[in-house]
Amino acid sequence: MNIKVVSRILEANDRLAEDNRKIFRDSNVYVINLMSAPGAGKTTLLERTVSGLSGKKKIGVIEGDIATDSDAQRIAALGVPVVQINTGGACHLDANMIREALSGLPLKDMELLFIENVGNLVCPAEFDIGENEKVMILSVTEGDDKPLKYPLMFERASALVINKIDLLPFVDASVQKIREDSLRLNPGMRIFEASAKTGSGLQPWFEWLNQKGK
Amino acid sequence: MHEASIAESLIELAEKHLREGNHSAVSSVTVRIGRLSGVMPDALLFAFEALKGGTPLEGATLLIDVIPQGGMCKGCEKEFSFDGPYISECPLCGGAEFSVTRGRELEMTEMEVA
Numbered sequence A: 001m002n003i004k005v006v007s008r009i010l011e012a013n014d015r016l017a018e019d020n021r022k023i024f025r026d027s028n029v030y031v032i033n034l035m036s037a038p039g040a041g042k043t044t045l046l047e048r049t050v051s052g053l054s055g056k057k058k059i060g061v062i063e064g065d066i067a068t069d070s071d072a073q074r075i076a077a078l079g080v081p082v083v084q085i086n087t088g089g090a091c092h093l094d095a096n097m098i099r100e101a102l103s104g105l106p107l108k109d110m111e112l113l114f115i116e117n118v119g120n121l122v123c124p125a126e127f128d129i130g131e132n133e134k135v136m137i138l139s140v141t142e143g144d145d146k147p148l149k150y151p152l153m154f155e156r157a158s159a160l161v162i163n164k165i166d167l168l169p170f171v172d173a174s175v176q177k178i179r180e181d182s183l184r185l186n187p188g189m190r191i192f193e194a195s196a197k198t199g200s201g202l203q204p205w206f207e208w209l210n211q212k213g214k
Numbered sequence B: 001m002h003e004a005s006i007a008e009s010l011i012e013l014a015e016k017h018l019r020e021g022n023h024s025a026v027s028s029v030t031v032r033i034g035r036l037s038g039v040m041p042d043a044l045l046f047a048f049e050a051l052k053g054g055t056p057l058e059g060a061t062l063l064i065d066v067i068p069q070g071g072m073c074k075g076c077e078k079e080f081s082f083d084g085p086y087i088s089e090c091p092l093c094g095g096a097e098f099s100v101t102r103g104r105e106l107e108m109t110e111m112e113v114a
């Protein structure tokens, strides 16, 4: 007997993500899912962002990594509530992992929650975790061909931080091309150019974040 | 790269439908995978075979319909298909206002059950 069962394969995850979204909304927490390839500078950008928004936004962080809690330690050193998720091999965070991590965070005392996804340019884009926005980082050392090679993530992210611009003199990447190709995939994308290491270019990013949840 | 998670979710979803319909056995599961979804059919098949053991889907074959890219233009009001990961204008009229309507599928469509 043939039965029709048309349903999204990830429907269970989608449902849990909606539950998370409701929890965030009820607690008035605005959630950003931060995605990039390994080493593009997610944690460094978060360290800068915590200082840049201090006194303006109450921040919390969830760190997703395959293993280790070194990223969470870097964030905890700044006095911000943080929970580390170890996916034990999985290349992305899913809604259930976020749900379990929430018990470790003082949501009522937070306004902005950053979720640092596992370093990967493909998989995290497919999994809704209940965030308000997906933001991605592309570092110039990865090359300017990445938007067109990994279009899904660029399509789904509402903002892009082009990071490590301090290294532009040493690499062959064109920021112009990254901008053009990203906008071709996603015309509404907000694009920042920054160095999370030196701090340059971060002011517009802080201002953009400061408007969130208002 | 996340085909293992997709296969795992697929098996759970199929188990749920089996339970709900009180079916005892399943011989095949059919899915639609769009070319823009980032999921590689071969890798999904491999993951499914590796993970189905010990579940009610142990004896089931996975059938994959690969869905090519397609769009609908607001200008000329026609449907079109395209290759590659993205498209910047309607291939029929050159218009910039269109939507991608096919190629992102990641869904289960039917099962052959007893």
Ligand SMILES: Nc1nc2c(ncn2[C@@H]2O[C@H](COP(=O)(O)OP(=O)(O)OP(=O)(O)O)[C@@H](O)[C@H]2O)c(=O)[nH]1
Pocket (backbone or CB within 6 Å): A036, A037, A038, A039, A040, A041, A042, A043, A044, A045, A071, A118, A119, A163, A164, A165, A166, A167, A194, A195, A196, A197, A198
């Ligand atoms: N030159 C330069 N280096 C940077 C910049 N941002 C980050 N880095 C360096 O890049 C390396 C990786 O940075 P992380 O912040 O750990 O990157 P990540 O994306 O969190 O890495 P994973 O969590 O492992 O995926 C570190 O050595 C940083 O110091 C930048 O703007 N310029």
Ligand SMILES: [Mg+2]
Pocket (backbone or CB within 6 Å): A042, A043, A044, A071, A116
């Ligand atoms: Mg990190």
Ligand SMILES: [Zn+2]
Pocket (backbone or CB within 6 Å): B073, B074, B075, B076, B077, B078, B090, B091, B092, B093, B094, B095
């Ligand atoms: Zn047209």
